[in-house]
Amino acid sequence: MNLVNNYLEQVKNYLSADADDDVIDELREAIEERVAEQQEISGGNADHQAVALILKDFGHPLKVASAYSKQQYLIGPGLFPLFKHALKLSVVAVFVIHAVLTVLTWTISENFLLSAKGWTSGFVEMVMFVVILVTMTFVSLEYYGEKIRFFDNWDPNKLGMESKIRASRQDGVSNVITDVIALIWWNNWFGLPNDMPFTVQDMHIQASEMFFVLYWPVNAILVCSLITYAWQLFSQFWTKPMIYTALLIDIAAILVLSLLLTQGHYVDLGQVENISINKFFGHINTVIKVAIFVVLGFVLYDLWRHIELWIALRKMQ
Amino acid sequence: MENEQPDKLKQELRRGILVLAVLLQLRQEHYGYSLRKALQDAGLDIDEGTLYPLVRRLEKQGLLTSEWREEGKRKKRFYQISTTGEKSLQVLLKEWQGLNDNINTIATGAKQ
Numbered sequence: 001m002n003l004v005n006n007y008l009e010q011v012k013n014y015l016s017a018d019a020d021d022d023v024i025d026e027l028r029e030a031i032e033e034r035v036a037e038q039q040e041i042s043g044g045n046a047d048h049q050a051v052a053l054i055l056k057d058f059g060h061p062l063k064v065a066s067a068y069s070k071q072q073y074l075i076g077p078g079l080f081p082l083f084k085h086a087l088k089l090s091v092v093a094v095f096v097i098h099a100v101l102t103v104l105t106w107t108i109s110e111n112f113l114l115s116a117k118g119w120t121s122g123f124v125e126m127v128m129f130v131v132i133l134v135t136m137t138f139v140s141l142e143y144y145g146e147k148i149r150f151f152d153n154w155d156p157n158k159l160g161m162e163s164k165i166r167a168s169r170q171d172g173v174s175n176v177i178t179d180v181i182a183l184i185w186w187n188n189w190f191g192l193p194n195d196m197p198f199t200v201q202d203m204h205i206q207a208s209e210m211f212f213v214l215y216w217p218v219n220a221i222l223v224c225s226l227i228t229y230a231w232q233l234f235s236q237f238w239t240k241p242m243i244y245t246a247l248l249i250d251i252a253a254i255l256v257l258s259l260l261l262t263q264g265h266y267v268d269l270g271q272v273e274n275i276s277i278n279k280f281f282g283h284i285n286t287v288i289k290v291a292i293f294v295v296l297g298f299v300l301y302d303l304w305r306h307i308e309l310w311i312a313l314r315k316m317q
Numbered sequence: 318m319e320n321e322q323p324d325k326l327k328q329e330l331r332r333g334i335l336v337l338a339v340l341l342q343l344r345q346e347h348y349g350y351s352l353r354k355a356l357q358d359a360g361l362d363i364d365e366g367t368l369y370p371l372v373r374r375l376e377k378q379g380l381l382t383s384e385w386r387e388e389g390k391r392k393k394r395f396y397q398i399s400t401t402g403e404k405s406l407q408v409l410l411k412e413w414q415g416l417n418d419n420i421n422t423i424a425t426g427a428k429q
Binding site for chain 1: 349365367369
Protein backbone atom coordinates (compact mmCIF):
# COMPACT_ATOMS: atom_id res chain seq x y z
CA MET A 1 0.00 0.00 0.00
CA ASN A 2 3.03 2.29 -0.25
CA LEU A 3 1.81 3.38 -3.64
CA VAL A 4 -1.58 4.39 -2.20
CA ASN A 5 -0.03 6.20 0.79
CA ASN A 6 2.30 8.03 -1.54
CA TYR A 7 -0.58 9.03 -3.80
CA LEU A 8 -2.73 10.28 -0.92
CA GLU A 9 0.22 12.20 0.51
CA GLN A 10 0.56 13.99 -2.83
CA VAL A 11 -3.17 14.79 -2.91
CA LYS A 12 -2.93 16.14 0.65
CA ASN A 13 -0.06 18.43 -0.36
CA TYR A 14 -2.12 19.88 -3.19
CA LEU A 15 -5.33 20.33 -1.19
CA SER A 16 -6.27 23.96 -0.61
CA ALA A 17 -6.79 25.40 2.87
CA ASP A 18 -10.58 25.47 2.48
CA ALA A 19 -10.84 21.69 1.84
CA ASP A 20 -12.27 19.48 4.60
CA ASP A 21 -9.92 17.52 6.87
CA ASP A 22 -11.42 14.11 6.10
CA VAL A 23 -11.09 14.30 2.31
CA ILE A 24 -8.02 12.04 2.42
CA ASP A 25 -9.84 9.48 4.62
CA GLU A 26 -12.69 9.36 2.14
CA LEU A 27 -10.35 8.96 -0.83
CA ARG A 28 -8.50 6.19 0.99
CA GLU A 29 -11.82 4.39 1.53
CA ALA A 30 -12.67 4.74 -2.15
CA ILE A 31 -9.28 3.41 -3.30
CA GLU A 32 -9.43 0.47 -0.86
CA GLU A 33 -12.88 -0.48 -2.20
CA ARG A 34 -11.56 -0.43 -5.76
CA VAL A 35 -8.57 -2.55 -4.75
CA ALA A 36 -10.90 -5.03 -2.98
CA GLU A 37 -13.05 -5.18 -6.11
CA GLN A 38 -9.96 -5.87 -8.20
CA GLN A 39 -8.92 -8.64 -5.83
CA GLU A 40 -12.38 -10.26 -6.18
CA ILE A 41 -12.09 -10.15 -9.98
CA SER A 42 -8.50 -11.49 -10.10
CA GLY A 43 -9.11 -14.02 -7.32
CA GLY A 44 -5.99 -12.95 -5.44
CA ASN A 45 -4.08 -9.94 -4.14
CA ALA A 46 -4.02 -6.91 -6.40
CA ASP A 47 -0.44 -6.52 -7.60
CA HIS A 48 1.54 -3.29 -7.82
CA GLN A 49 0.58 -2.74 -11.45
CA ALA A 50 -3.13 -3.21 -10.79
CA VAL A 51 -3.03 -0.68 -7.93
CA ALA A 52 -1.13 1.76 -10.16
CA LEU A 53 -3.87 1.44 -12.80
CA ILE A 54 -6.55 2.13 -10.19
CA LEU A 55 -4.71 5.27 -9.06
CA LYS A 56 -4.25 6.37 -12.66
CA ASP A 57 -7.98 5.98 -13.10
CA PHE A 58 -8.59 8.21 -10.08
CA GLY A 59 -6.58 10.96 -11.70
CA HIS A 60 -3.46 13.03 -11.08
CA PRO A 61 -3.22 14.15 -7.40
CA LEU A 62 -3.30 17.82 -8.42
CA LYS A 63 -6.47 17.34 -10.44
CA VAL A 64 -8.14 15.36 -7.66
CA ALA A 65 -7.17 17.94 -5.01
CA SER A 66 -8.27 20.94 -7.07
CA ALA A 67 -11.78 19.48 -7.49
CA TYR A 68 -12.26 20.04 -3.73
CA SER A 69 -11.30 23.68 -3.92
CA LYS A 70 -14.07 26.24 -3.38
CA GLN A 71 -12.78 28.29 -6.33
CA GLN A 72 -12.86 26.31 -9.56
CA TYR A 73 -12.00 29.21 -11.85
CA LEU A 74 -9.41 31.92 -11.49
CA ILE A 75 -11.86 34.19 -13.28
CA GLY A 76 -15.11 32.38 -14.14
CA PRO A 77 -17.31 32.70 -17.24
CA GLY A 78 -19.59 35.18 -15.42
CA LEU A 79 -16.83 37.72 -14.84
CA PHE A 80 -14.54 36.96 -17.78
CA PRO A 81 -16.12 39.27 -20.41
CA LEU A 82 -15.90 42.26 -18.06
CA PHE A 83 -12.35 41.32 -17.04
CA LYS A 84 -11.26 41.17 -20.68
CA HIS A 85 -12.84 44.56 -21.38
CA ALA A 86 -11.31 46.14 -18.24
CA LEU A 87 -7.91 44.78 -19.22
CA LYS A 88 -8.14 46.26 -22.72
CA LEU A 89 -9.17 49.69 -21.38
CA SER A 90 -6.40 49.66 -18.79
CA VAL A 91 -3.68 48.82 -21.31
CA VAL A 92 -4.89 51.59 -23.64
CA ALA A 93 -4.92 54.06 -20.74
CA VAL A 94 -1.38 53.05 -19.78
CA PHE A 95 -0.26 53.51 -23.39
CA VAL A 96 -1.77 57.00 -23.61
CA ILE A 97 -0.33 58.16 -20.27
CA HIS A 98 3.06 56.61 -20.98
CA ALA A 99 3.22 58.11 -24.48
CA VAL A 100 2.44 61.60 -23.16
CA LEU A 101 4.97 61.35 -20.33
CA THR A 102 7.59 59.98 -22.71
CA VAL A 103 7.12 62.81 -25.21
CA LEU A 104 7.59 65.28 -22.37
CA THR A 105 10.76 63.50 -21.25
CA TRP A 106 12.16 63.32 -24.78
CA THR A 107 11.72 67.05 -25.28
CA ILE A 108 14.04 67.81 -22.38
CA SER A 109 16.37 64.85 -22.72
CA GLU A 110 19.97 65.46 -23.70
CA ASN A 111 20.41 61.92 -24.99
CA PHE A 112 17.41 61.05 -27.13
CA LEU A 113 18.56 57.50 -27.91
CA LEU A 114 19.21 56.66 -24.28
CA SER A 115 15.78 57.85 -23.24
CA ALA A 116 14.20 56.02 -26.22
CA LYS A 117 15.84 52.79 -25.02
CA GLY A 118 14.09 53.16 -21.68
CA TRP A 119 10.69 53.70 -23.31
CA THR A 120 9.89 50.05 -24.08
CA SER A 121 10.97 48.66 -20.73
CA GLY A 122 9.12 51.46 -18.91
CA PHE A 123 5.96 50.81 -20.91
CA VAL A 124 6.17 47.04 -20.41
CA GLU A 125 6.67 47.53 -16.66
CA MET A 126 3.63 49.76 -16.41
CA VAL A 127 1.50 47.38 -18.48
CA MET A 128 2.56 44.40 -16.36
CA PHE A 129 1.72 46.27 -13.18
CA VAL A 130 -1.73 47.26 -14.47
CA VAL A 131 -2.44 43.73 -15.79
CA ILE A 132 -1.52 42.23 -12.40
CA LEU A 133 -3.68 44.78 -10.57
CA VAL A 134 -6.74 44.22 -12.77
CA THR A 135 -6.32 40.40 -12.71
CA MET A 136 -5.95 40.29 -8.90
CA THR A 137 -9.06 42.45 -8.53
CA PHE A 138 -11.13 40.08 -10.63
CA VAL A 139 -9.64 36.98 -9.00
CA SER A 140 -10.74 38.40 -5.62
CA LEU A 141 -14.22 39.12 -6.98
CA GLU A 142 -14.43 35.50 -8.19
CA TYR A 143 -13.18 34.14 -4.87
CA TYR A 144 -15.65 36.09 -2.76
CA GLY A 145 -18.43 35.22 -5.18
CA GLU A 146 -19.22 38.86 -5.90
CA LYS A 147 -21.78 39.42 -8.60
CA ILE A 148 -21.20 42.40 -10.83
CA ARG A 149 -24.46 43.95 -11.90
CA PHE A 150 -22.94 45.34 -15.11
CA PHE A 151 -24.68 42.71 -17.24
CA ASP A 152 -27.99 43.00 -15.35
CA ASN A 153 -28.45 46.77 -15.17
CA TRP A 154 -28.51 47.88 -18.76
CA ASP A 155 -31.18 49.45 -20.91
CA PRO A 156 -31.33 48.68 -24.67
CA ASN A 157 -32.68 52.23 -25.19
CA LYS A 158 -29.47 53.73 -23.91
CA LEU A 159 -27.03 51.59 -25.87
CA GLY A 160 -24.67 53.70 -27.93
CA MET A 161 -26.53 56.88 -26.95
CA GLU A 162 -23.78 58.02 -24.61
CA SER A 163 -21.22 58.99 -27.20
CA LYS A 164 -23.00 60.65 -30.05
CA ILE A 165 -21.26 64.02 -29.87
CA ARG A 166 -18.12 64.04 -31.94
CA ALA A 167 -15.26 65.86 -30.32
CA SER A 168 -13.36 68.54 -32.19
CA ARG A 169 -9.88 67.25 -33.03
CA GLN A 170 -8.61 70.83 -33.20
CA ASP A 171 -9.93 71.45 -29.72
CA GLY A 172 -8.25 68.31 -28.41
CA VAL A 173 -4.88 69.08 -30.03
CA SER A 174 -4.83 72.71 -28.84
CA ASN A 175 -5.73 71.66 -25.31
CA VAL A 176 -3.05 68.96 -25.21
CA ILE A 177 -0.39 71.38 -26.49
CA THR A 178 -1.46 74.08 -24.01
CA ASP A 179 -1.38 71.64 -21.12
CA VAL A 180 2.04 70.31 -22.11
CA ILE A 181 3.51 73.82 -22.35
CA ALA A 182 1.91 74.79 -19.04
CA LEU A 183 3.31 71.68 -17.36
CA ILE A 184 6.78 72.32 -18.72
CA TRP A 185 6.74 75.97 -17.62
CA TRP A 186 5.15 75.30 -14.24
CA ASN A 187 7.70 72.60 -13.40
CA ASN A 188 10.63 74.55 -14.74
CA TRP A 189 11.62 71.68 -17.05
CA PHE A 190 13.21 74.01 -19.54
CA GLY A 191 14.89 76.10 -16.87
CA LEU A 192 12.51 78.96 -17.58
CA PRO A 193 12.79 81.61 -14.89
CA ASN A 194 9.39 81.02 -13.35
CA ASP A 195 10.39 80.12 -9.85
CA MET A 196 13.11 82.57 -8.98
CA PRO A 197 14.58 83.44 -6.51
CA PHE A 198 17.22 85.48 -8.19
CA THR A 199 19.20 88.46 -7.07
CA VAL A 200 19.34 91.84 -8.67
CA GLN A 201 21.42 94.61 -7.16
CA ASP A 202 21.48 92.87 -3.77
CA MET A 203 17.68 92.45 -3.84
CA HIS A 204 16.39 88.97 -3.16
CA ILE A 205 13.43 88.42 -5.50
CA GLN A 206 11.12 85.48 -5.01
CA ALA A 207 7.71 84.26 -6.19
CA SER A 208 4.87 84.65 -3.75
CA GLU A 209 4.25 81.90 -1.15
CA MET A 210 0.90 81.05 -2.80
CA PHE A 211 2.69 79.67 -5.92
CA PHE A 212 4.46 77.11 -3.76
CA VAL A 213 1.25 76.17 -1.95
CA LEU A 214 -0.53 75.65 -5.28
CA TYR A 215 2.37 73.79 -6.92
CA TRP A 216 0.88 70.26 -6.65
CA PRO A 217 -2.80 71.23 -7.12
CA VAL A 218 -1.91 72.98 -10.39
CA ASN A 219 0.13 69.97 -11.51
CA ALA A 220 -2.80 67.69 -10.70
CA ILE A 221 -5.23 69.86 -12.69
CA LEU A 222 -2.86 70.05 -15.70
CA VAL A 223 -2.20 66.29 -15.73
CA CYS A 224 -5.93 65.46 -15.44
CA SER A 225 -6.68 67.90 -18.25
CA LEU A 226 -3.91 66.41 -20.39
CA ILE A 227 -5.18 62.87 -19.89
CA THR A 228 -8.80 63.88 -20.57
CA TYR A 229 -8.00 65.65 -23.85
CA ALA A 230 -5.51 62.98 -24.94
CA TRP A 231 -8.25 60.36 -24.38
CA GLN A 232 -10.70 62.57 -26.24
CA LEU A 233 -8.31 62.67 -29.23
CA PHE A 234 -8.12 58.87 -29.08
CA SER A 235 -11.83 58.15 -28.65
CA GLN A 236 -13.08 61.02 -30.90
CA PHE A 237 -16.34 61.39 -28.99
CA TRP A 238 -17.51 63.18 -25.89
CA THR A 239 -19.03 60.80 -23.37
CA LYS A 240 -20.86 61.62 -20.14
CA PRO A 241 -17.94 60.63 -17.86
CA MET A 242 -15.55 62.71 -19.97
CA ILE A 243 -17.78 65.76 -19.78
CA TYR A 244 -18.14 65.40 -16.01
CA THR A 245 -14.35 65.13 -15.74
CA ALA A 246 -13.87 68.22 -17.92
CA LEU A 247 -16.38 70.15 -15.81
CA LEU A 248 -14.59 69.16 -12.61
CA ILE A 249 -11.26 70.23 -14.08
CA ASP A 250 -12.75 73.59 -15.10
CA ILE A 251 -14.19 74.18 -11.64
CA ALA A 252 -10.90 73.22 -9.95
CA ALA A 253 -8.97 75.55 -12.27
CA ILE A 254 -11.39 78.41 -11.55
CA LEU A 255 -10.95 77.86 -7.82
CA VAL A 256 -7.16 77.88 -8.11
CA LEU A 257 -7.08 80.95 -10.32
CA SER A 258 -9.56 82.76 -8.05
CA LEU A 259 -7.31 81.97 -5.12
CA LEU A 260 -4.37 83.44 -6.98
CA LEU A 261 -6.36 86.56 -7.78
CA THR A 262 -6.94 87.19 -4.08
CA GLN A 263 -3.19 87.65 -3.63
CA GLY A 264 -2.03 91.19 -3.16
CA HIS A 265 1.26 90.53 -4.92
CA TYR A 266 2.97 87.76 -6.86
CA VAL A 267 6.58 88.72 -6.46
CA ASP A 268 8.26 89.20 -3.09
CA LEU A 269 10.98 91.77 -2.94
CA GLY A 270 11.69 91.82 0.74
CA GLN A 271 12.69 95.10 2.30
CA VAL A 272 13.35 97.57 -0.56
CA GLU A 273 13.50 101.32 -0.06
CA ASN A 274 14.02 102.30 -3.70
CA ILE A 275 10.69 103.79 -4.88
CA SER A 276 11.30 103.22 -8.62
CA ILE A 277 12.08 99.53 -8.13
CA ASN A 278 8.97 99.15 -6.00
CA LYS A 279 6.92 100.83 -8.74
CA PHE A 280 8.51 98.59 -11.38
CA PHE A 281 7.62 95.41 -9.52
CA GLY A 282 4.18 96.86 -8.86
CA HIS A 283 3.73 96.88 -12.67
CA ILE A 284 4.99 93.29 -12.84
CA ASN A 285 2.40 92.25 -10.28
CA THR A 286 -0.27 93.97 -12.38
CA VAL A 287 0.89 92.16 -15.53
CA ILE A 288 0.79 88.81 -13.74
CA LYS A 289 -2.69 89.59 -12.41
CA VAL A 290 -3.90 90.46 -15.91
CA ALA A 291 -2.37 87.20 -17.23
CA ILE A 292 -4.25 85.25 -14.56
CA PHE A 293 -7.47 87.04 -15.56
CA VAL A 294 -6.87 86.07 -19.20
CA VAL A 295 -6.31 82.42 -18.27
CA LEU A 296 -9.44 82.57 -16.11
CA GLY A 297 -11.34 83.92 -19.07
CA PHE A 298 -10.26 80.97 -21.23
CA VAL A 299 -11.22 78.54 -18.47
CA LEU A 300 -14.65 80.16 -18.09
CA TYR A 301 -15.12 79.86 -21.86
CA ASP A 302 -14.20 76.15 -21.60
CA LEU A 303 -16.66 75.73 -18.76
CA TRP A 304 -19.44 77.30 -20.81
CA ARG A 305 -18.66 74.98 -23.77
CA HIS A 306 -18.65 71.92 -21.53
CA ILE A 307 -21.96 72.90 -19.97
CA GLU A 308 -23.41 73.24 -23.49
CA LEU A 309 -22.08 69.77 -24.35
CA TRP A 310 -23.61 68.34 -21.19
CA ILE A 311 -26.99 69.88 -22.00
CA ALA A 312 -26.78 68.54 -25.58
CA LEU A 313 -25.95 65.01 -24.35
CA ARG A 314 -28.80 65.07 -21.88
CA LYS A 315 -31.24 66.08 -24.62
CA MET A 316 -30.06 63.09 -26.71
CA GLN A 317 -30.82 60.74 -23.84
CA MET B 318 -10.49 14.13 -33.75
CA GLU B 319 -13.93 13.55 -35.30
CA ASN B 320 -15.14 11.61 -32.26
CA GLU B 321 -13.90 14.24 -29.83
CA GLN B 322 -16.64 16.77 -30.56
CA PRO B 323 -19.62 14.45 -29.92
CA ASP B 324 -17.84 13.06 -26.83
CA LYS B 325 -17.37 16.57 -25.44
CA LEU B 326 -21.01 17.39 -26.10
CA LYS B 327 -22.11 14.15 -24.46
CA GLN B 328 -19.98 15.00 -21.42
CA GLU B 329 -21.60 18.42 -21.15
CA LEU B 330 -25.04 16.87 -21.35
CA ARG B 331 -24.23 14.29 -18.66
CA ARG B 332 -22.68 16.96 -16.43
CA GLY B 333 -26.02 18.72 -16.38
CA ILE B 334 -27.92 15.74 -14.95
CA LEU B 335 -25.38 14.49 -12.42
CA VAL B 336 -26.83 16.43 -9.49
CA LEU B 337 -30.30 15.08 -10.23
CA ALA B 338 -29.00 11.51 -10.53
CA VAL B 339 -27.02 11.73 -7.29
CA LEU B 340 -29.90 13.23 -5.30
CA LEU B 341 -32.29 10.59 -6.63
CA GLN B 342 -29.90 7.77 -5.74
CA LEU B 343 -29.30 9.16 -2.27
CA ARG B 344 -32.91 8.75 -1.30
CA GLN B 345 -31.31 5.57 -0.05
CA GLU B 346 -28.22 5.74 2.11
CA HIS B 347 -24.94 5.09 0.28
CA TYR B 348 -21.25 5.49 0.85
CA GLY B 349 -19.01 6.74 -1.94
CA TYR B 350 -18.16 3.47 -3.58
CA SER B 351 -21.65 1.99 -3.37
CA LEU B 352 -23.12 5.22 -4.75
CA ARG B 353 -20.81 5.04 -7.75
CA LYS B 354 -21.68 1.38 -8.26
CA ALA B 355 -25.42 2.09 -8.05
CA LEU B 356 -25.15 4.86 -10.63
CA GLN B 357 -23.02 2.65 -12.86
CA ASP B 358 -25.60 -0.15 -12.69
CA ALA B 359 -28.25 2.39 -13.69
CA GLY B 360 -26.13 3.23 -16.77
CA LEU B 361 -24.51 6.42 -15.51
CA ASP B 362 -20.75 5.97 -15.26
CA ILE B 363 -19.16 8.69 -13.17
CA ASP B 364 -15.54 8.77 -12.05
CA GLU B 365 -14.49 9.22 -8.44
CA GLY B 366 -12.76 12.51 -9.22
CA THR B 367 -16.17 13.98 -10.12
CA LEU B 368 -18.44 12.12 -7.71
CA TYR B 369 -16.70 12.67 -4.39
CA PRO B 370 -16.23 16.45 -4.71
CA LEU B 371 -19.82 16.68 -5.95
CA VAL B 372 -21.33 14.97 -2.88
CA ARG B 373 -19.16 17.19 -0.66
CA ARG B 374 -20.45 20.28 -2.39
CA LEU B 375 -24.07 19.10 -2.13
CA GLU B 376 -23.54 18.44 1.56
CA LYS B 377 -22.12 21.94 2.08
CA GLN B 378 -25.21 23.29 0.33
CA GLY B 379 -27.39 21.44 2.85
CA LEU B 380 -28.86 19.01 0.31
CA LEU B 381 -27.22 15.94 1.87
CA THR B 382 -26.31 14.71 5.34
CA SER B 383 -23.38 12.43 6.08
CA GLU B 384 -21.77 10.48 8.88
CA TRP B 385 -18.70 8.30 9.31
CA ARG B 386 -19.45 4.70 10.35
CA GLU B 387 -17.39 1.59 10.66
CA GLU B 388 -18.49 -1.25 8.42
CA GLY B 389 -16.54 -4.44 7.89
CA LYS B 390 -13.43 -3.11 9.69
CA ARG B 391 -13.39 -0.08 7.43
CA LYS B 392 -14.51 3.46 8.15
CA LYS B 393 -16.94 4.71 5.55
CA ARG B 394 -18.73 8.01 5.03
CA PHE B 395 -22.44 7.44 4.43
CA TYR B 396 -24.52 10.02 2.60
CA GLN B 397 -28.25 10.50 2.40
CA ILE B 398 -30.54 13.17 1.05
CA SER B 399 -31.71 15.78 3.59
CA THR B 400 -35.16 17.40 3.92
CA THR B 401 -33.88 20.45 2.04
CA GLY B 402 -32.38 18.12 -0.55
CA GLU B 403 -35.72 16.37 -1.04
CA LYS B 404 -37.47 19.70 -1.67
CA SER B 405 -34.79 20.71 -4.19
CA LEU B 406 -35.09 17.29 -5.79
CA GLN B 407 -38.83 17.77 -6.35
CA VAL B 408 -38.11 21.06 -8.08
CA LEU B 409 -35.38 19.47 -10.22
CA LEU B 410 -37.58 16.51 -11.15
CA LYS B 411 -40.35 18.81 -12.30
CA GLU B 412 -37.82 20.80 -14.33
CA TRP B 413 -36.37 17.61 -15.80
CA GLN B 414 -39.80 16.33 -16.85
CA GLY B 415 -40.58 19.67 -18.43
CA LEU B 416 -37.29 19.71 -20.34
CA ASN B 417 -37.82 16.14 -21.43
CA ASP B 418 -41.24 17.03 -22.86
CA ASN B 419 -39.78 20.11 -24.58
CA ILE B 420 -37.01 18.11 -26.23
CA ASN B 421 -39.47 15.46 -27.37
CA THR B 422 -41.70 18.15 -28.86
CA ILE B 423 -38.76 19.72 -30.67
CA ALA B 424 -37.50 16.33 -31.87
CA THR B 425 -40.96 15.38 -33.17
CA GLY B 426 -41.35 18.72 -34.88
CA ALA B 427 -37.90 18.48 -36.45
CA LYS B 428 -38.70 15.02 -37.83
CA GLN B 429 -41.84 16.35 -39.54
